Structures are given as C-alpha cells and as structure tokens.
Amino acid sequence: MPAAFKDHFSGHAADYRASRPTYPAALFTWLAANAPATATAVDLGCGNGQASRGLADHFAQVTALDPSAEQIRQAEPHPRIVYRVARAEATELVKSSADLVVAAQAFHWFDHPRFFPELTRILRPGGLFAAITYSTCTITPAIDQVIQVLYHDLLEEFWPPERRHVEDRYRSLPFPLREVAVPAMELVVDWNLVRLRDYLGTWSALKAWQKQHGTDPRQRIDTGLSGAWGDPNQLRTVRWPLAIRAGHAA
Numbered sequence: 001m002p003a004a005f006k007d008h009f010s011g012h013a014a015d016y017r018a019s020r021p022t023y024p025a026a027l028f029t030w031l032a033a034n035a036p037a038t039a040t041a042v043d044l045g046c047g048n049g050q051a052s053r054g055l056a057d058h059f060a061q062v063t064a065l066d067p068s069a070e071q072i073r074q075a076e077p078h079p080r081i082v083y084r085v086a087r088a089e090a091t092e093l094v095k096s097s098a099d100l101v102v103a104a105q106a107f108h109w110f111d112h113p114r115f116f117p118e119l120t121r122i123l124r125p126g127g128l129f130a131a132i133t134y135s136t137c138t139i140t141p142a143i144d145q146v147i148q149v150l151y152h153d154l155l156e157e158f159w160p161p162e163r164r165h166v167e168d169r170y171r172s173l174p175f176p177l178r179e180v181a182v183p184a185m186e187l188v189v190d191w192n193l194v195r196l197r198d199y200l201g202t203w204s205a206l207k208a209w210q211k212q213h214g215t216d217p218r219q220r221i222d223t224g225l226s227g228a229w230g231d232p233n234q235l236r237t238v239r240w241p242l243a244i245r246a247g248h249a250a
Helices: 010-019 025-034 050-056 069-073 112-122 141-154 163-167 193-200 204-213 222-229
Strands: 040-044 061-066 081-085 098-104 123-133 178-180 186-191 236-241 243-248
Touching (some): 112 123, 141 222
Parallel strands (some): 061 081
C-alpha cells in the first residue's frame, strides 16, 4: 500500500494561492510549442492550479491533479480545466492520452520509482514531460542577505529533505526521458514589502518552525528586512530563476 503523501501545504492552501508568484507566459508558450499536439495537458501536483491556468491558454483540455483536497478546493475554476484529487503515481488517466505532462514545484515530492511507470503510461508517444521548480528569490544584495538569514540560519533544520532537489535544480533526480534543452526563464513580479513577507510565510520550513516554537521566525528578520527595503510601499522587482528539466517519451 502506498505511503501517505507528505502534505506540507494543505493547512495553508489559501495563503499559498494568494502569496505565491505566477509562472511567466513564455513558459507555457514554450511547452505548447514543444509538445507533439495541444489537445491534452496534465498538471501533476497542481496545488491551486497556478500552472494549470497557464496551460489552459494553450491546450484544449487540462487535467489538474493534486493529492490535497484542500488545495483543489482553493483552485480557480476554468472551463478547460478539470480538477481532481489524485496522486501523480496513480492518476487513473487513460493510457497514452497526454500530449504534455507538467509538474510545477512538485516533482521533488513524487515517489519516483512509482511515478515514472505511470508517466510513461499516460504520455502519448513523443509526449513531453516538464519538471519545473524555483528556489530562493533575488531582489537586491542587501535584501537577499536578510532573506538568506531566514532561509539558512534560522530554518535550515526545518526544511524537508526533498528541498535539496530544488536547490540542485533537479539534477540529481532520475529522468529516464529523451531530454531536451530549455531556454533560461524566470518568474518576475513587482512586490511591496508586505507581499514579500506574505510569500515568505508560505515556506514549508517556516510553517514547521511555527508548529514547533509557536512563534513566527519572520519577526527575527523584520528589522533587517525593513532597513534593507526602505519605504515598505515601494515596489521592488523580485526574481526567481526557473529550473526546468524536460524530455519526450519514446
């Protein structure tokens, strides 16, 4: 019997929907151009559907699956998206039915020995799979330094072990597909200080800290972060380089 999935986000699914950055339009244009067709796409570990909505701009039908019922409840309805609670390793989708399968900020959570046979089953011949992730953001050197205090100095022991796969850009994970090169892309948003702080609050390690200590570790960096930011209403450009591994089924 499969182990229960590691659920780090159901408890704050609404925060995740409100405070996470959205993916760039160029990502979905590239995915559609490199898939063998644009009839069907599957978004695995879809969360609240951030990537699903981008896929729906290019694919006739998108099936968005997540093991968290609460994440699915937070998803925004769309006429071309079907949301369903299911794990990536057991999708119950029709064999050879997907032109594209995507895992956006989710691939590191999968049970890979069970996932790849299921991926091979649901992808059509020549279908494309893309695993997409991003780690810490960059803003200015002074702000970045304060964020690193939170990320490493305070939260290091609270990050799940799978986080190492995000930090190494998925290079250490198996990828038994005909891999293709992907152009450099990044998430870019203009945020004020409150929006950045809200985003930091969605980190799984921060939630683990709060559960153990009953306090918010962001308070320990608030003074430094405010000093580095300046006027809290000032918009600053926040960037996350995307790490993408993509490949075609045989």
